[in-house]
Structures are given as structure tokens and as C-alpha cells.
């Protein structure tokens with residue numbers, strides 16, 4: 001029956017209930033409990049059957065029931081109330097509207113591009129953390145009133161849903177979605193016809209797409225859909241699956257996302273009057289081509305050269321990298337990309353060799369045969385960030401080759417730690433409890449609100465935890481039964497499932513995608529030990545596991561099979577379960593119901609991780625390797641850190657050491673704490689840890705905190721830079737591009753002739769200062785083109801400066817007319833005792849640079865034979 005095409009007939013609502021259509025059409029229901037309650041009240045049974053999807057509910061509910069509700073004053077009153085609440089939410093000034101910053105207006109709008117979005121389980125357009133993060137970014141932007149326009153692709157088959165074979169092997173299913181049955185509308189032109197976005201391909205072909213608009217609260221999300229009659233069957237399938245197909249398929253997807261996405265934004269703003277974005281945010285390399293399209297626009301519309309257009313694009317572009325694993329980076333064969341930007345598909349003003357240079361791995365260890373999307377993103381964006389402090393550090397090391405000559409600490413990649421959207425992930429009971437403690441639920445999003453959690457009643461908190469755990473147990477049994485039926489078991493064989501898991505037992509959750517670095521099976525290292533923990537007579541634990549392996553990853557599927565086989569064993573199957581089809585719905589259930597969230601990646605391969613944040617907000621505790629966000633915010637008493645065997649090179653031994661540490665933690669710390677109840681039958685010390693988790697992590701892990709950080713640290717500065725270069729008919733762009741070319745050309749002529757200490761107390765002491773003089777050869781450059789700095793720091797064993805401080809030296813007199821030599825002098829405070837060293841360096845300087853290392857140019861003194869560049873200070 002493969003030939004059957006889906007379509008959805010929308011119901012006609014009685015006039016009195018017309019607001020229901022409007023409420024269903026805005027995804028805010030996904031995080032607004034009162035709206036969901038109104039839908040649930042329409043027909044609680046159907047509501048369960050359609051998995052809490054308002055549009056499907058409206059499609060299934062009988063017209064008799066609707067007529068009945070139309071006459072129900074109580075229902076209509078509640079409906080009017082949530083409809084009015086939505087209106088207020090959509091129009092009232094929010095954080096962003098009250099945010100004045102330093103006086104300059106914030107960005108008019110920000111276009112946010114991502115290959116995937118996790119917004120609700122009803123829209124399977126995500127595979128894992130990257131998509132969930134993008135979804136939480138949009139929702140939080142909406143809550144804060146940040147004018148973001150999301151851009152992505154509509155995958156007709158989404159990401160797969162997972163089932164198990166009788167042997168425990170992962171099976172994939174790609175159900176087709178029908179956009180008309182989903183909360184989205186087609187973007188139409190003034191003529192009422194669907195807007196068509198077209199992207200050129202080699203051979204004179206064009207890839208055409210329609211645009212669907214999803215309302216994510218205040219934020220529009222534009223999804224490009226190539227499944228259109230105008231495309232030949234091959235091109236129609238470009239947006240069939242998320243991360244499916246071969247290399248060329250993926251390249252076409254990314255061209256549509258980047259190039260087509262910018263065109264979709266233009267069309268949307270023109271048709272709706274939405275402010276035109278000043279900032280473009282690439283969420284990972286998949287979106288990199290958006291920068292090329294913007295370069296093209298500047299060349300075509302403003303008559304800029306390629307270099308000038310590049311500067312104009314860079315100032316307003318932000319790039320976020322999400323992977324600490326080189327293998328996780330999106331790369332294409334060079335000639336494939338070349339083919340797409342040359343010949344009959346060449347772009348006027350964008351010479352193909354310039355495009356190729358943007359993605360070239362032109363650094364030590366780089367592969368000349370590939371086009372690297374992350375590297376291109378970094379060259380097209382003036383501001384770049386990783387997604388946790390540790391990941392920022394790892395990224396600076398990983399991409400250091402792009403800024404040769406700079407210490408890793410100075411590589412211009414900053415970090416903004418991810419966060420999660422509380423109203424999506426936090427159980428309603430926990431939200432209510434919070435709202436009661438702090439009187440005002442909005443207050444809960446602010447730091448002061450969280451401190452009051454300390455005053456929550458222990459009993460209330462504990463009862464809430466039990467409610468959530470019990471709900472997980474019930475949900476797990478339901479899912480397990482469904483899975484066993486799919487695996488071929490008969491109902492009669494499944495009586496045991498009624499006794500699977502126990503709402504009073506310490507519950508460990510473990511759910512994630514299954515790449516090898518996440519080590520799904522680490523817990524199976526010592527099976528006997530795990531069994532004894534599960535079956536402990538007084539202090540047992542139970543484990544709920546979920547996760548999908550990439551369809552092409554047989555290694556991952558084998559790991560799942562190992563877990564499933566272990567969990568199938570009648571001896572332990574009541575204490576450990578694998579639940580298929582990890583998606584947002586299952587994730588909610590797990591992060592809310594787990595007492596402890598286990599995460600054991602190979603450090604530092606987890607860029608950030610966000611599932612543990614969701615757990616913390618629900619009053620669960622984290623037990624994790626110190627990686628990603630946990631490395632940053634574990635404070636010794638808000639959960640547990642699994643000691644890592646970082647220095648151990650041999651993977652097998654490392655796994656053995658870390659697994660043993662894991663069992664020890666459960667046996668010696670976690671279980672005793674959980675089961676240690678006082679005379680009131682409350683685990684006081686456990687509850688204390690929960691409270692401390694909420695107070696210490698609550699305000700940090702919120703995606704609203706993250707989006708505020710993006711606004712203040714990246715979006716606002718990017719908008720200001722782009723305004724400055726755009727002023728006076730793009731005069732700044734021309735100036736900056738000319739300056740950069742001149743500096744790059746003249747740089748080989750710059751060197752430091754002489755450096756000397758001009759004065760320091762003897763012996764040097766803390767509180768004093770070091771006076772330095774330097775003579776610098778500037779060649780063709782002027783003093784205004786450079787900054788000359790003294791760096792002072794402690795010396796490490798290799799004679800390198802450790803965390804140096806810097807002070808700028810000033811040119812004594814201008815550049816003499818008859819000499820290339822300029823004398824500099826200045827001083828730097830001696831602020832730390834011990835063996836120190838100093839050096840002088842020259843960097844390019846321009847008011848429109850976001851970072852001194854931006855050009856990757858630096859000059860340090862020629863070290864004398866056998867000496868490093870740092871000079872010991874005595």
C-alpha cells in the first residue's frame with residue numbers, strides 16, 4: 001500500500017469556538033499548560049489518543065461534541081481566557097522591548113538558521129540535541145520578545161521512529177507527514193499563489209521550494225519544502241529526510257537551507273512587513289551557505305567587490321559550532337562544491353576560487369581535498385562561539401590553525417553555554433510548586449526567585465518527586481508493552497510488565513543518541529556488579545534507558561542490542577528497561593521522572609549536553625562525567641561527578657576505570673543517600689541536595705539566560721558592527737576591506753627590531769610596574785594600523801607565558817618621515833609573584849575588528865637562537 005498519499009481534512013469549527021483554530025495554529029500550546037488543558041477538556045480520551053496534538057484532536061472530535069461545547073458557558077469562558085492570554089503574549093512588550101542596553105537600539109531582527117528543530121513530538125524535524133536546542137532557542141526568544149525569524153527545512157519524512165526486532169536490533173520507520181495536518185501555513189504572495197524559492201544547480205537546473213510558516217509564539221519559523229511538482233522526482237526528494245541520502249543530496253539540502261533560506265526571509269519580510277534582519281545566525285555549519293547568498297546580494301544590489309561584500313556579511317553574522325569531534329564536522333569533497341559554483345551555475349561577482357578558499361582547510365593537518373562547512377562559517381562570521389566553557393576551549397584548540405601564531409587562549413572563539421526551555425521540559429507539578437513558592441510564576445525565571453526554593457516544604461517536594469517517578473513508571477510499562485507487542489509477543493506472555501519498575505525505587509535515567517563516545521554500554525562493563533546493584537535487597541536501583549542510533553551506524557545498533565538483551569533477561573527485566581523511540585515526548589517523561597540522570601561520555605567529546613539540565617529543573621540529580629555543561633557547573637554538592645581517567649590512553653582500561661568509579665558512586669553514595677529516611681520518612685539529605693541543585697543550577701540552565709547572552713554578547717555587537725560599516729552608503733565596508741588588503745599585503749614588512757626593559761624596581765615586586773620600550777619596523781603601515789602590546793605572565797616549564805596580561809604601548813612620536821622605525825613605550829603592572837616573563841607583539845588594529853586576532857596576523861620578536869619568544873624577567 002506504498003502508493004497511498006496522506007491528506008488531512010480540517011474540521012469546521014462552530015463560530016463560538018473559532019478561537020480554538022487560532023490556538024491550535026500557534027505552537028505556544030506546546031509550552032502553555034492552560035491552553036493544553038482547554039484542548040484536553042474537549043475530549044480527554046481523544047486527547048490521549050492523539051498524543052496531545054491539538055490539530056489532530058480537532059480533526060477527530062465529533063461535531064456533536066463541538067456543538068455541545070459551543071453551548072457550554074464554562075468552556076467558552078476558559079477558551080476566551082486563554083485566547084486573550086495568547087493575544088497579550090503576542091503583543092505585550094517583553095524583556096527585549098524594555099532592554100535599552102547602552103542606548104543603541106537592539107537588532108531589528110535576527111535570522112536564525114538551523115538544519116533541524118525540535119519543537120514538539122508532533123513535528124519530528126529533529127534528531128537530537130542540536131535540534132532541541134534550536135527549538136528551545138526559538139521558544140525562549142519568543143518568551144523574551146527577541147525578534148528572531150527561524151529558518152529550516154521541512155523534511156517530509158522527518159527523522160525516523162525507532163522500533164526493535166525480536167532480537168533487539170533497531171528498525172527504522174519513516175512515516176510521511178502531511179504539512180496540511182500540521183500547525184503550519186503556506187507562505188503566499190500578494191496574488192494568493194504559494195511563494196516559490198528557487199536555487200540554481202549545475203546543468204541549468206533549478207531546485208524549487210515552497211515555504212511553510214510555523215508560529216512559535218511570537219517567532220515565525222520558515223521551513224523550505226522541495227516536495228513540489230515543479231521539481232523533477234530526484235529534486236523533489238531533496239527534503240525527504242533529515243540527514244538522509246548521500247553527499248550530493250546533503251549538499252543540495254544545505255544549499256536550499258542557506259541560499260534558499262535567505263531568499264525565503266526576504267520574501268517573508270516583504271510580504272508581512274516583518275523587520276528585515278540585521279543579524280544572521282548560523283546554528284552549525286549546515287547553514288553556512290547563507291553567508292554566500294548575502295555576499296551575492298551585496299555584490300548585486302550595492303555594487304560591492306567580493307572583498308567588500310565579504311566584510312559587510314561578516315559583521316552581521318554569528319556562527320555557532322557544536323561539535324568537539326573533527327569527525328562530526330560537515331565536510332564535502334572539494335570538487336563537488338566547486339561544480340556547484342562554477343560553469344553555468346557560477347555567480348556573478350563570486351569567483352569560484354574565492355568561494356573555495358572560504359571552505360579550504362588551508363592549515364597544518366588540513367585536507368586539501370575537502371570543503372569544510374565549519375571553517376567556511378568561521379570565515380563568513382565575525383563572531384563565533386562554542387556551547388559551553390569547556391567546548392569553547394576545545395574549539396579554540398581544534399580551529400587554532402585558522403589563526404596561526406596565536407595562543408589557543410586568544411583564538412577568537414568564545415562560548416555561550418546552552419540552556420533549556422523550562423516551560424517545555426518542567427513538569428506542571430514542578431511549575432506549580434515553584435509558582436506557589438515565589439508567588440509569581442514569571443519570577444521563577446529570575447535568580448532571586450530560585451533562592452526561595454530553599455523554603456519549600458520537604459514533604460511537598462518529595463511528594464512531587466514521587467508523583468513524577470510514578471508517572472514515568474506507568475509510561476514505561478505502556479511503552480514496554482507496545483514494544484514487546486511489536487517484537488511479536490502475545491498479550492498473554494506480557495503479564496510480567498505490570499510489575500516492571502517500582503514507583504518507590506531509586507530511578508536512574510539514561511537517554512541520548514548513540515554515537516560511540518556517549519558509551520551507552522559502559523554500565524554493562526561488569527554485568528554481575530550491575531545486577532547486584534539492581535537487585536540489592538535493601539537499596540535497589542532501577543534504570544530506564546532510551547536512545548536512537550543513526551540509521552547508518554551499525555556499531556551503535558549493536559550497542560542498543562547489547563542493552564536490550566541484558567534488559568530482556570527475566571532475572572533483571574523488572575529493574576532495567578530499554579524504551580524504543582526516544583523523542584521529545586519520551587524525553588519529557590524521563591527527565592521529569594528520573595531521580596538521577598546518568599551521563600558518561602568520553603571527556604571532552606560532549607560539547608554541552610542539555611538533557612541533564614532538564615532533569616535538574618525537575619528536581620532530579622545529575623551523575624555525570626565532568627564534560628560539557630557539567631564541567632562548568634558541578635559545584636561538589638549539586639550532584640555527582642564520575643572521576644575521569646583522562647590520562648589513560650588505552651580506551652579499554654579507561655572504560656574499566658570509569659565504570660568501576662560509576663558502580664562505586666551508586667553503591668556508596670547515591671543509594672545510601674536516597675534510602676536514608678528520617679523519622680518523618682523523608683530522605684532529608686537527598687532533598688537538601690535537590691534544593692541545592694534547584695538553587696544553584698536553576699537560573700543558569702535556562703534557555704532564556706542563554707538567549708539573553710546571545711543578545712548581549714553576540715547579536716547586539718554584530719548589529720552595531722554592521723550598522724557602522726553600512727553607514728554613509730557602506731563607506732565603512734569599503735574602508736575596512738581596503739584596510740585589510742593593505743595590512744595583509746604589508747604585514748611581511750613588519751617586525752620588532754628591539755625590546756628593552758626601561759625600568760623596574762630591583763628586585764621587582766608585586767604592586768610595582770615593568771616599563772618597556774620597543775622599536776618596531778612598520779614598513780608600509782602607519783602607527784594607527786597596529787597595536788603594539790607588552791604581554792606579561794608567569795612562565796611554565798617550557799618557557800611559555802601562562803595566562804599573560806597585556807598592556808598597550810604607545811608610539812613615542814609619529815612615524816618619522818625618513819625611517820620605517822617607530823619607538824614605542826609603556827608599562828604593565830606586576831600583579832603576581834613568581835618567575836615571570838614578558839614579550840612584545842604587534843597586531844593589526846582597526847575600530848571595526850571584533851577581536852585583535854581576527855586577521856590571524858601577529859608579529860613577535862625574533863627569538864635569539866635557543867630561546868623562546870617570552871623573555872624571562874630575571
Ligand SMILES: *Cc1c(COP(=O)(O)O)cnc(C)c1O
Pocket residue numbers: 127128129130132511512513582583584587588608609610611612614
Ligand atoms: C534534550 C534532548 C536531547 C539532547 O540531550 P543530550 O544531553 O545532548 O543528550 C536529545 N534528544 C532529545 C529527544 C532531547 O529531549
